[in-house]
Amino acid sequence: MLGYTVRRILQMIPVLLGATFIIYALTFLMPGDPISALTGERPLPEATVAQIRQAYHLDDPFIIQYGNYILGVFRGDFGIDFFGRPVLDLILERLPATFALAMTAWVLKLFVGLIIGVYGGLRRGQAGDHFALVFTVLFMGVPGFVIALGAQTYFGVHLGWVDPAGIRAGWPMAFILPALVMALEAAAGLARLTRTSLVDVLRAEYLRTAKAKGLSPKRIIWGHALRNAMIPVVTYLGLSLAGMLGGAVIIEAIFNIPGIGGLMVSSINNKEGTIVVGIATLLVLVYLVFNLLVDLTYGLIDPRVRI
Amino acid sequence: MNKPHEAAPSLLEIKDLRVEFATRQGVATAINGVNLSLQRGRSLGILGESGSGKSVTARTIMGLLDTPPARVTHGQILLNGEDLLAVNAKRRRSLNGASVAMVFQDALSALNPVHPVGRQIGELYRVHRGYSRAAAKRAAIEMMDRVRIPAAAKRVNDYPHQFSGGMRQRIVIAMALALDPELLIADEPTTALDVTVQAQILELLKEQQSENNMGLILITHDISVVREVTDEVAVMYAGRIIERGPTAELLAHPAHPYTRGLAASIASEELKGQQLPAIPGSPPDLLRLPQGCSFAARCPLADQACTATIPVLQPVALQRDTACFKSEEVLVHA
Amino acid sequence: MSTTTTVNPLDGAKAVDRAPDKVRGAHRRWWLKPRFVISGAIVLLMIVMAAFPQLFTGFGPGPTENCDILKSNQPPSAEHLFGIDIQGCDYYTNVIYGARASILVGIVVSAIAFGIAALVGALAGYFGGWVDAVISRICDMAFGLPFILAAIVVLQLFGERNVWTVIFALALFSWPGGVRFMRSSVLEVRNREYVQAARLLGAGNGRILRKHIVPNAITPLLVLQTLGVGGMISAEAGLTFIGIGLTPPAVSWGLQLAAAREYIDAAPHLLMFPAIFLTITVLGFVLFGEAMRDEFDPKGK
Numbered sequence: 001m002l003g004y005t006v007r008r009i010l011q012m013i014p015v016l017l018g019a020t021f022i023i024y025a026l027t028f029l030m031p032g033d034p035i036s037a038l039t040g041e042r043p044l045p046e047a048t049v050a051q052i053r054q055a056y057h058l059d060d061p062f063i064i065q066y067g068n069y070i071l072g073v074f075r076g077d078f079g080i081d082f083f084g085r086p087v088l089d090l091i092l093e094r095l096p097a098t099f100a101l102a103m104t105a106w107v108l109k110l111f112v113g114l115i116i117g118v119y120g121g122l123r124r125g126q127a128g129d130h131f132a133l134v135f136t137v138l139f140m141g142v143p144g145f146v147i148a149l150g151a152q153t154y155f156g157v158h159l160g161w162v163d164p165a166g167i168r169a170g171w172p173m174a175f176i177l178p179a180l181v182m183a184l185e186a187a188a189g190l191a192r193l194t195r196t197s198l199v200d201v202l203r204a205e206y207l208r209t210a211k212a213k214g215l216s217p218k219r220i221i222w223g224h225a226l227r228n229a230m231i232p233v234v235t236y237l238g239l240s241l242a243g244m245l246g247g248a249v250i251i252e253a254i255f256n257i258p259g260i261g262g263l264m265v266s267s268i269n270n271k272e273g274t275i276v277v278g279i280a281t282l283l284v285l286v287y288l289v290f291n292l293l294v295d296l297t298y299g300l301i302d303p304r305v306r307i
Numbered sequence: 308m309n310k311p312h313e314a315a316p317s318l319l320e321i322k323d324l325r326v327e328f329a330t331r332q333g334v335a336t337a338i339n340g341v342n343l344s345l346q347r348g349r350s351l352g353i354l355g356e357s358g359s360g361k362s363v364t365a366r367t368i369m370g371l372l373d374t375p376p377a378r379v380t381h382g383q384i385l386l387n388g389e390d391l392l393a394v395n396a397k398r399r400r401s402l403n404g405a406s407v408a409m410v411f412q413d414a415l416s417a418l419n420p421v422h423p424v425g426r427q428i429g430e431l432y433r434v435h436r437g438y439s440r441a442a443a444k445r446a447a448i449e450m451m452d453r454v455r456i457p458a459a460a461k462r463v464n465d466y467p468h469q470f471s472g473g474m475r476q477r478i479v480i481a482m483a484l485a486l487d488p489e490l491l492i493a494d495e496p497t498t499a500l501d502v503t504v505q506a507q508i509l510e511l512l513k514e515q516q517s518e519n520n521m522g523l524i525l526i527t528h529d530i531s532v533v534r535e536v537t538d539e540v541a542v543m544y545a546g547r548i549i550e551r552g553p554t555a556e557l558l559a560h561p562a563h564p565y566t567r568g569l570a571a572s573i574a575s576e577e578l579k580g581q582q583l584p585a586i587p588g589s590p591p592d593l594l595r596l597p598q599g600c601s602f603a604a605r606c607p608l609a610d611q612a613c614t615a616t617i618p619v620l621q622p623v624a625l626q627r628d629t630a631c632f633k634s635e636e637v638l639v640h641a
Numbered sequence: 642m643s644t645t646t647t648v649n650p651l652d653g654a655k656a657v658d659r660a661p662d663k664v665r666g667a668h669r670r671w672w673l674k675p676r677f678v679i680s681g682a683i684v685l686l687m688i689v690m691a692a693f694p695q696l697f698t699g700f701g702p703g704p705t706e707n708c709d710i711l712k713s714n715q716p717p718s719a720e721h722l723f724g725i726d727i728q729g730c731d732y733y734t735n736v737i738y739g740a741r742a743s744i745l746v747g748i749v750v751s752a753i754a755f756g757i758a759a760l761v762g763a764l765a766g767y768f769g770g771w772v773d774a775v776i777s778r779i780c781d782m783a784f785g786l787p788f789i790l791a792a793i794v795v796l797q798l799f800g801e802r803n804v805w806t807v808i809f810a811l812a813l814f815s816w817p818g819g820v821r822f823m824r825s826s827v828l829e830v831r832n833r834e835y836v837q838a839a840r841l842l843g844a845g846n847g848r849i850l851r852k853h854i855v856p857n858a859i860t861p862l863l864v865l866q867t868l869g870v871g872g873m874i875s876a877e878a879g880l881t882f883i884g885i886g887l888t889p890p891a892v893s894w895g896l897q898l899a900a901a902r903e904y905i906d907a908a909p910h911l912l913m914f915p916a917i918f919l920t921i922t923v924l925g926f927v928l929f930g931e932a933m934r935d936e937f938d939p940k941g942k
Contacts, residue, residue, distance in 0.1 A: 141924030214403035246787020
């Protein structure tokens with residue numbers, strides 16, 4: 001188990017390097033000089049510019065810059081922005097809002113998706129299943145931000161149940177609507193996967209065995225079918241939490257939630273490359289850690305892959 | 308119909324069973340008027356190719372058919388006089404596993420991959436007899452011992468994938484025997500196994516059957532399996548029983564051309580170097596059964612009578628029945 | 642699209658074992674099923690609208706012609722079915738012309754992803770070894786990046802963004818899922834008997850890939866990418882809506898929605914019409930993909 005974990009962590013390193021390098025390269029190949037973007041109309045004296053360039057290692061070859069950066073990341077130093085604030089602090093300041101949004105959405109999605117998926121799977125081919133199918137197609141088919149706009153206008157502006165934007169109301173009131181929108185969109189996929197998986201399992205020979213043993217339908221489903229059906233679902237759920245952190249950008253923008261999505265967009269506009277790369281690096285790390293956790297917990301549910 | 312062989316009441320009595328499957332192309336008749344009876348302590352082999360209805364018969368007895376698409380249109384299955392087709396779901400559950408049990412073909416897929424084998428065996432004691440967790444586990448170990456799984460106490464918490472094919476089949480048998488059923492149905496129990504392991508598993512089944520005075524129905528396409536284990540045999544073809552009788556005699560002197568073909572194929576296996584005389588042709592389409600004998604199209608002896616009317620099972624010798632107009636001819640030439 | 646994946650009859654492999662037909666189990670005349678007819682009609686209508694918007698606007702003035710700023714934000718009327726937009730242009734014309742950007746982005750991005758995934762996935766699955774290792778690691782890297790974030794970073798490289806810029810940004814990170822998918826399909830096909838037979842008969846790698854591997858492994862990928870078209874259209878509209886996608890003078894539903902948001906009380910029709918069109922389009926493509934999957938990918942059922 002320990003050996004496996006270490007091996008997996010070592011395998012993560014090239015992926016982390018590759019992914020951050022892609023973002024780093026894309027970001028710092030952005031057109032426009034960061035210093036002139038910083039100073040605007042009034043040019044700085046040559047000497048000052050040179051000083052800044054040196055301070056931020058802007059004259060080093062690109063690959064050296066990247067190397068320095070990533071070494072810093074491993075020490076927990078994500079660099080500083082042009083105002084001298086540590087990037088990590090900036091991100092951590094914004095992370096709670098995104099995290100609250102993503103987590104809330106994820107939990108809501110978990111409930112909605114699993115309930116619909118299990119319901120549809122158990123009633124395959126019946127009216128309930130068809131209803132569930134229509135639901136999932138609708139939420140997959142209607143673009144999330146259209147639902148977001150509609151929900152914001154209706155529940156936020158017309159009915160006034162929640163603030164249409166911002167997070168002044170705090171958790172959960174400020175997050176419930178955006179999270180619900182994200183959850184519904186994502187729940188469709190989860191419901192599909194759960195249903196398909198359960199339908200597959202319900203055809204399995206070992207459920208015939210269970211029936212031959214004289215077990216009650218309840219025991220067959222809860223004791224024998226669901227756990228097997230959950231095996232592919234668990235992987236998906238684990239990875240989707242990481243995905244939701246990154247996918248919250250559009251919803252954050254619509255509901256004006258000061259999370260890392262907004263930080264990302266404003267940083268790009270201000271040519272604050274270090275922040276952009278910092279966010280991307282952190283999200284890649286989160287993704288990899290979740291990936292690892294999913295793999296390590298996989299054995300708990302599927303003994304065939306137990307390490 | 309045939310006269311009862313003994314006065315003792317039958318453990319299992321199947322009367323004129325008919326099962327249909329609704330398919331996209333139409334209704335397929337999987338079982339077409341099957342009559343069977345089995346005494347306690349006796350073993351019956353059901354022999355046939357795939358699609359002959361032998362597995363459907365087993366599943367119908369166990370109540371494992373998926374309905375739909377399957378539908379039992381006619382008949383009775385009497386277990387100690389109680390019609391299994393008429394009992395309610397609760398009664399059915401109390402009989403399954405306890406009075407009737409089944410051994411499946413592929414042990415790997417018949418066992419739940421995410422539960423330890425001990426728990427899967429013990430579940431029977433917990434559900435049917437209300438044992439505690441610990442008692443069920445002890446009973447499971449005992450059962451694993453009985454089917455001769457080495458170091459049962461140590462392996463009780465292992466998962467199915469950690470066992471070899473033969474050991475897995477022993478676990479499935481342990482599960483089936485756990486509650487001392489009166490009737491055991493084994494559906495191709497050795498098909499998925501190596502030849503050497505096959506013999507061991509058959510030996511185990513035979514021994515457990517006689518020790519516990521069970522009725523055993525062994526379903527297979529393999530004549531040698533039937534010959535080794537069963538007292539009687541029923542040959543199925545296209546949903547009907549076309550011949551039945553004591554195993555040794557029936558295989559030595561078949562009275563139906565189909566059985567003769569099967570018996571010849573195994574006989575020639577012993578004559579090494581010779582071509583197997585496979586029966587030419589293929590079984591009829593269950594969606595469009597012929598008007599007369601289902602085997603007529605492949606039968607070298609068939610004449611007009613065969614294609615016009617369906618032959619019924621009739622006694623041809625002591626305790627033997629055959630559904631063939633030409634049985635006299637077949638018997639003589641065998 | 643072609644529904645059959647046949648083996649070249651001249652190939653010796655066929656004599657050994659016929660390549661299984663991937664569409665086996667599909668109904669004959671599947672295209673007559675209502676779900677195909679309905680979703681197919683929506684998809685077709687939207688594609689025609691994207692290609693020839695003039696057909697729907699009566700060959701009248703284009704989206705930015707004939708505008709009268711004094712009529713800005715007028716609600717729908719008999720003369721202007723969808724009303725007038727902020728600039729005083731006919732909104733119906735604008736919404737119709739908006740289809741092109743969405744459809745083009747959706748289809749081209751999915752087609753690029755399909756092409757890359759088919760090629761790279763087939764190479765990884767067929768050759769295995771270090772080829773597979775390199776490709777799989779690259780996929781891992783691309784997978785580690787959240788798709789939308791990566792697209793945003795790329796989009797920001799461009800000051801003014803037209804349809805092709807957006808296509809480039811979305812396509813750049815759109816393929817890893819498809820590659821993995823294709824790779825596993827190819828792994829399934831690779832050791833089939835007809836492939837081995839072709840190899841024994843002296844067929845080269847290129848020929849085996851072209852004639853046996855790809856045709857037999859590609860249907861599920863095609864279905865997957867068809868399902869993805871709707872998602873790409875959504876992504877484009879969403880990115881454009883928050884100001885990181887298309888920029889004016891492009892005409893698109895995302896831009897219209899973004900502009901309309903400011904006037905949600907004064908002119909709700911500006912929000913409604915592009916939203917309805919966008920929704921119907923995405924829904925149409927999703928339904929079409931679903932219908933295809935149910936028909937051609939037995940595993941997905």
